[in-house]
Structures are given as structure tokens and as C-alpha cells.
Amino acid sequence: MPVSAAHVLMSADALGGVWPYTVDLAKGLGRSGFRVTVALMGPAPAPEIIAAAEAGTGARISITGLPLDWLADSAGSVTEAAEALARLAHEVAADLVHLHSPALAVAVFDVPVVAVCHSCVTTWWAACGSGPLPEDLAWRGALVARGCRTADALLAPTFAFAEATRAAYGLAEPPHVVRNGRRSSFHAAVGEPAQHAFTAGRLWDAGKNTALLDRVAARIRWPIRAAGPVEGPNGERLAAGHLRLLGRLDDAGIARELARRPVFVSLARYEPFGLAVLEAADAGCALVLSDIPTFRELWDGAALFVPPEEEAAASAIASLADEPGLRAALGAAARARASDYGVAAMVEGVSAVFRGLLAGQPARRLSEAAA
Structure with missing residues (x-):
């Protein structure tokens, strides 16, 4: 099977910017030959939005009902959600898993895992809080730290945030940077701009x-x-x-x-x-x-x-x-x-990471993940 025809399981969060990122990426990966299954976690959008996303991307979207790491009530529930994703990856015969949060990489997956650092509580607190992390955020940050060390590859959307992530979790290297992209939907402007x-x-x-x-x-x-x-x-x-x-x-x-x-x-x-x-x-x-x-x-x-x-x-x-x-x-x-931050560049950047893992870099050994 060609690498570009691999089956990718992507986790997703529909409550913020991860959702349009997922839709755009899934569509681009599909056009590149990948098969994509999206495991939607947390509250789901309206059925018509799900249907439109499936029709527009060609991906299968599975509404899992699993808790989001930033809304979960305990570390155990996040770990259980991660383990459920690992089982789903096995059930759908995924060749690679793309996670929207490193916290979900704490489970043992038997295929390569790419985790995207979209945001996290530790870096959020560094920007918005003061003093040590509150207890309710500290255990979430600990899960992200574990996931950062067990994922096969980490991605971040900017160099600034990649470095903030490296510093927050004491990583040897910052995540690999792939800029987010968004499909252009506007023509050249005409008329006077709004006065607000x-x-x-x-x-x-x-x-x-x-x-x-x-x-x-x-x-x-x-x-x-x-x-x-x-x-x-x-x-x-x-x-x-x-x-x-x-x-x-x-x-x-x-x-x-x-x-x-x-x-x-x-x-x-x-x-x-x-x-x-x-x-x-x-x-x-x-x-x-x-x-x-x-x-x-x-x-x-x-x-x-x-x-x-x-x-x-x-x-x-x-x-x-x-x-x-x-x-x-x-x-x-x-x-x-x-125009520098388009979907095509984002898809190619993510695809290059996928190709590297699938073509030559082995998934981490189970003993390493368990440790």
C-alpha cells in the first residue's frame, strides 16, 4: 500500500478552532489519497454540520462522546478516553493516529502517533494566570507532559508557541512547526469598508x-x-x-x-x-x-x-x-x-510528517510507551 493511501484516525474537538482545522486538513488529506476517520470528542455540533463536513471532506466522522481533556473531571477519564481512541484505531485498522492534544497520547497505540499542540493549560496559565498552576490545571498539564514525551511526533502552529511548549514541559526539542491554514473564501474587496x-x-x-x-x-x-x-x-x-x-x-x-x-x-x-x-x-x-x-x-x-x-x-x-x-x-x-497561510501548505506540512513516520520511522516500542 502506498504511504499516501494510508488510513489516518484523527481526534477532534468541535468547540473551537480545532474543528475548522480538522475539516480543512481532512479534506486536504483526502485529496492527497489518505483515508481519514475523524473521532469527534466532547459536545458534537448539529447533525447537519456533521453531514456537511462528511460530504465536504470525504472523511467518516465518528461521534465518540468521549470527554475532552480540558473539560474532563479527572486524569483517569482522560486516560480512559485515550485508551478508547487506541482501541478505535485498532478497530478501524488505522495506519497512523493524529491527535488534537498530546494529553491523548498517554495510551499505548500500536501505530505511529502525531500529536498537535494547538494550546494547553500550562502555557495558557503562563500567559493569563499568576503563581503556580491550580490543582485542577496541574494534573491536566502533567498529562500533556507525558503525552509530549510518548508521541512519535509533535506539531505546533508557530515557532513562538513551539518554544513556549518546549519550555513549559522541559522538552529536549520544540515541536515541529506546521503553520495552520484556512481556505480562502473572499474575492477582491469592493466598496467602502464598514465603519466599525x-x-x-x-x-x-x-x-x-x-x-x-x-x-x-x-x-x-x-x-x-x-x-x-x-x-x-x-x-x-x-x-x-x-x-x-x-x-x-x-x-x-x-x-x-x-x-x-x-x-x-x-x-x-x-x-x-x-x-x-x-x-x-x-x-x-x-x-x-x-x-x-x-x-x-x-x-x-x-x-x-x-x-x-x-x-x-x-x-x-x-x-x-x-x-x-x-x-x-x-x-x-x-x-x-x-496568502502565505493556506490550506495547501498546511496539508503538505502534515503529510510530510506522516510520510516520514509511515515510510521509515517505526512506532515507539510498547515498553517505551508503558514506561
């Missing part, structure tokens, strides 16, 4: 720093529209008095918002990549971003960067409102940069 700012994402997540953006909205004449949930699965909640909340929008809804080319703002304190920023850039939106390492790596020269302060962020948005030429130039620069 926009943000999108998990608004409840402290890492997104949406509470600061809400305060910024009280200081500027432009409205700031915000798409995404304000309540998290563990009771987190954003109390916003100045943002114009749009609720959770589907892909078409987000596309309609971005097609108007508002100024896109993210004041995130923690963002390993930022698919929402990429989608906004692809639409030709001028970007105002927090000055964090991942954003600098991806968007330096194509965005306005601000420290996480009300006055600085408000001033940056106001400058784009007052200077349409600057806004147009930044929007064009963002769109040009977005």
Missing part, C-alpha cells in the same frame, strides 16, 4: 482578553461588534456592557461580517495561532493586534500592534478611523500575508 470594529472567538475565555476590549468600546466613537459565545462550558462568563454582542455565528455568518471589512481587533493575551485573525486578514480587514510573540511572528509588518492597555488600543482603532489610507494599506498587507 469587529472581533470573534470564545469571548468568555480570559486568554482572549475580551473584557479589555469591552472597556475599549466605551472609549471610541465606532461600535465594536463581537461574535462568539459569552459563556464557557465550565461556567465562565463574559459580562460586557459596551460591545455589540452578535452571539455564536456559523461560518457563513462570520464570512458576512468579514466581507464588510471592519477593522479586526484581537487583544488576546494567549493565542497559539489565531484562525479568526487569519480569516479577517484574508478578507482584507485592517488588523489591530496585541503585541504577543505569536502575532508578531505571523503578522509583523501587516498589522498595528498594541500593548494590552485601553488607551493604546483605543488610539490604534481611532487612527484607522481617521486615516482611511492607512487602513486600506494595512488591509492590503494583511490580505497579502494571509
Whole structure:
């Protein structure tokens, strides 16, 4: 069997950016000849979304009901979920497993395992918390550390986050970097851009720093529209008095918002990549971003960067409102940069890792995994 015809079992999380990443990657892998089964963990999206994803990717999507590592109530339940994935990989005769979290690599798989470092509690806490990891996060971080050491390959979407992961878990080497990508869905912009700012994402997540953006909205004449949930699965909640909340929008809804080319703002304190920023850039939106390492790596020269302060962020948005030429130039620069982060490059980067493992690098020995 050719390596490119291998069967890949991919785990997935439908609550955030892992889902569009999975859909785009599965479609690209299918076009490259791989067979893909997606093991969807945690809360599942609506049946019509699952059906559309299967039709669009050619992958089989299995709704497992297994708990997500970041929502699980104990280390044992994560380990059991990982073991269930290992059994599923055996049942479907997978040739390789692609995990959306290193925490799931703690089980013994009898095929090579690639784990993607999309985000993790340890690096999140380093950016958003203070002091030692709380007990409820510490055991999660310990599982990620174990998984990082047992996976056959680790991937990360940026060099900055790869290094943060290496430092957080004391790894000998950082994960291999494969940039995330998103399919382009916008044509050349026409007409005048919208006279407002926009943000999108998990608004409840402290890492997104949406509470600061809400305060910024009280200081500027432009409205700031915000798409995404304000309540998290563990009771987190954003109390916003100045943002114009749009609720959770589907892909078409987000596309309609971005097609108007508002100024896109993210004041995130923690963002390993930022698919929402990429989608906004692809639409030709001028970007105002927090000055964090991942954003600098991806968007330096194509965005306005601000420290996480009300006055600085408000001033940056106001400058784009007052200077349409600057806004147009930044929007064009963002769109040009977005072309560097396409799905084809992402699929080829991941496929190259798969080919290396399947063609020559043996899966780790069971005794090593057990140790």
C-alpha cells in the first residue's frame, strides 16, 4: 500500500478552532489519497454540520462522546478516553493516529502517533494566570507532559508557541512547526469598508482578553461588534456592557461580517495561532493586534500592534478611523500575508510528517510507551 493511501484516525474537538482545522486538513488529506476517520470528542455540533463536513471532506466522522481533556473531571477519564481512541484505531485498522492534544497520547497505540499542540493549560496559565498552576490545571498539564514525551511526533502552529511548549514541559526539542491554514473564501474587496470594529472567538475565555476590549468600546466613537459565545462550558462568563454582542455565528455568518471589512481587533493575551485573525486578514480587514510573540511572528509588518492597555488600543482603532489610507494599506498587507497561510501548505506540512513516520520511522516500542 502506498504511504499516501494510508488510513489516518484523527481526534477532534468541535468547540473551537480545532474543528475548522480538522475539516480543512481532512479534506486536504483526502485529496492527497489518505483515508481519514475523524473521532469527534466532547459536545458534537448539529447533525447537519456533521453531514456537511462528511460530504465536504470525504472523511467518516465518528461521534465518540468521549470527554475532552480540558473539560474532563479527572486524569483517569482522560486516560480512559485515550485508551478508547487506541482501541478505535485498532478497530478501524488505522495506519497512523493524529491527535488534537498530546494529553491523548498517554495510551499505548500500536501505530505511529502525531500529536498537535494547538494550546494547553500550562502555557495558557503562563500567559493569563499568576503563581503556580491550580490543582485542577496541574494534573491536566502533567498529562500533556507525558503525552509530549510518548508521541512519535509533535506539531505546533508557530515557532513562538513551539518554544513556549518546549519550555513549559522541559522538552529536549520544540515541536515541529506546521503553520495552520484556512481556505480562502473572499474575492477582491469592493466598496467602502464598514465603519466599525469587529472581533470573534470564545469571548468568555480570559486568554482572549475580551473584557479589555469591552472597556475599549466605551472609549471610541465606532461600535465594536463581537461574535462568539459569552459563556464557557465550565461556567465562565463574559459580562460586557459596551460591545455589540452578535452571539455564536456559523461560518457563513462570520464570512458576512468579514466581507464588510471592519477593522479586526484581537487583544488576546494567549493565542497559539489565531484562525479568526487569519480569516479577517484574508478578507482584507485592517488588523489591530496585541503585541504577543505569536502575532508578531505571523503578522509583523501587516498589522498595528498594541500593548494590552485601553488607551493604546483605543488610539490604534481611532487612527484607522481617521486615516482611511492607512487602513486600506494595512488591509492590503494583511490580505497579502494571509496568502502565505493556506490550506495547501498546511496539508503538505502534515503529510510530510506522516510520510516520514509511515515510510521509515517505526512506532515507539510498547515498553517505551508503558514506561
